[in-house]
Amino acid sequence: xxxxxxxxxxxxxxxxxxxxxxxxxxxxxxxxxxxxxxxxxxxxxxxxxxxxxxxxxxxxxxxxxxxxxxxxxxxxxxxxxxxxxxxxxxxxxxxxxxxxxxxxxxxxxxxxxxxxxxxxxxxxxxxxxxxxxxxxxxxxxxxxxxxxxxxxxxxxxxxxxxxxxxxxxxxxxxxxxxxxxxxxxxxxxxxxxxxxxxxxxxxxxxxxxxxxxxxxxxxxxxxxxxxxxxxxxxxxxxxxxxxxxxxxxxxxxxxxxxxxxxxxxxxxxxxxxxxxxxxxxxxxxxxxxxxxxxxxxxxxxxxxxxxxxxxxxxxxxxxxxxxxxxxxxxxxxx
Amino acid sequence: xxxxxxxxxxxxxxxxxxxxxxxxxxxxxxxxxxxxxxxxxxxxxxxxxxxxxxxxxxxxxxxxxxxxxxxxxxxxxxxxxxxxxxxxxxx
Numbered sequence: 241x242x243x244x245x246x247x248x249x250x251x252x253x254x255x256x257x258x259x260x261x262x263x264x265x266x267x268x269x270x271x272x273x274x275x276x277x278x279x280x281x282x283x284x285x286x287x288x289x290x291x292x293x294x295x296x297x298x299x300x301x302x303x304x305x306x307x308x309x310x311x312x313x314x315x316x317x318x319x320x321x322x323x324x325x326x327x328x329x330x331x332x333x334x335x336x337x338x339x340x341x342x343x344x345x346x347x348x349x350x351x352x353x354x355x356x357x358x359x360x361x362x363x364x365x366x367x368x369x370x371x372x373x374x375x376x377x378x379x380x381x382x383x384x385x386x387x388x389x390x391x392x393x394x395x396x397x398x399x400x401x402x403x404x405x406x407x408x409x410x411x412x413x414x415x416x417x418x419x420x421x422x423x424x425x426x427x428x429x430x431x432x433x434x435x436x437x438x439x440x441x442x443x444x445x446x447x448x449x450x451x452x453x454x455x456x457x458x459x460x461x462x463x464x465x466x467x468x469x470x471x472x473x474x475x476x477x478x479x480x481x482x483x484x485x486x487x488x489x490x491x492x493x494x495x496x497x498x499x500x501x502x503x504x505x506x507x508x509x510x511x512x513x514x515x516x517x518x519x520x521x522x523x524x525x526x527x528x529x530x531x532x533x534x535x536x537x538x539x540x541x542x543x544x545x546x547x548x549x550x551x552x553x554x555x556x557x558x559x560x561x562x563x564x565x566x567x568x569x570x571x572x573x574x
Numbered sequence: 575x576x577x578x579x580x581x582x583x584x585x586x587x588x589x590x591x592x593x594x595x596x597x598x599x600x601x602x603x604x605x606x607x608x609x610x611x612x613x614x615x616x617x618x619x620x621x622x623x624x625x626x627x628x629x630x631x632x633x634x635x636x637x638x639x640x641x642x643x644x645x646x647x648x649x650x651x652x653x654x655x656x657x658x659x660x661x662x663x664x665x
Contacts, residue, residue: 332627333645335627335629336627336628336643336644336645337645367602367603367605368605370603370629370632370633371603371627371628371629371632371643372632373632374632374633375599375633376633376635388602388603391605404602406607409602409604409605409607410605410606410607411605411606413578481578482577482578487579487580487581487582488581489580532648533647533648533649535580535646535647535648536645536646536647536648536649536650537647538578538646539605539625540578540579540580540606540623540625541580541625541646541647542580542584542585542624542625542626542644542646543626543642543643543644543645543646543651544581544584544585544586544626544642544644545580545581545584545585545646546580546646546647546648546651547651548581548584549580549581550648550651550652
């Protein structure tokens, strides 16, 4: 917040176009998945710089990470930002789920009295909101023409100066973009890992030797296998994605995990071979499942494709889970 | 995005050239450059890149494009398999 701008529709809060330490901290927390479901800004009209009535109006979602990306991209410019109520969800997902819609945009246009704030009748919408916003409906509801802006906020400046070009109309999935989603994959995967570690502790009670040391040895083997699976599926898989030889996420995840699975007998030479086969298979299962879940973080998988893969992958993974447990117990009873 | 493709021949994208009025909206909204404008009509140039986001179908003024839209993520699809009443949430 950086003061207010007085308009015929009332005072409009002005936001800074450079991040504070607090913004950066919130950004990190959201990217780590710590409180990203409650990381919001209030819907409504905001000002960047010192916008006049003919300054452009940029529409966005009320996920704070999204809002921050937009306002920082507008640094050095004078513009209005109209924030719609997407319940703290990013533009694309909110469009897909119906909360970023023509009605939602129209509601904020009316609430802000935008027709008295600006002299033009033009809203710049993020391209990725078009799966939820029927552009012509915005005009019907508000009299404002909805113009399709760029996909990425970083292209806003170029868009405002030169208009659209092909490069700003296509989604990308670069190494850095894939790296940015690794932390949240790890944090979300961690909940599953904790449940698995608890289950592994129970399974480790079954064995020829019941001394605490022996139980712990069995548990640490299962825990290492699980951790290897998570690291393979949540770090190696996303980063190597364009180089993997198969399009099946689950198969590629399983294949990648063969390497850490084969390393397990080197790290744990003493358990019987069925136990090592079991935990190796488990590493591949965890990695395959984590990789399959990564479909939700990519910008190119279709629901039809994901569902088709899941129908084949989930029974297979359920089977390999059962087989892992049987091998693990069988090995520990030898 | 030419480097990234998931499964082939699964997208529900359907296009009726006769209904197309050549407004070019499908070309503008598509984040995967599936459409291209040829002789005042839209044409599908890369069907396999379609991720079924639904932007083209929603914005087409003549319903020349149809697609069953949805969110392509595993946890969301699992939630749609579960009994109704549990509200799907992800992203």
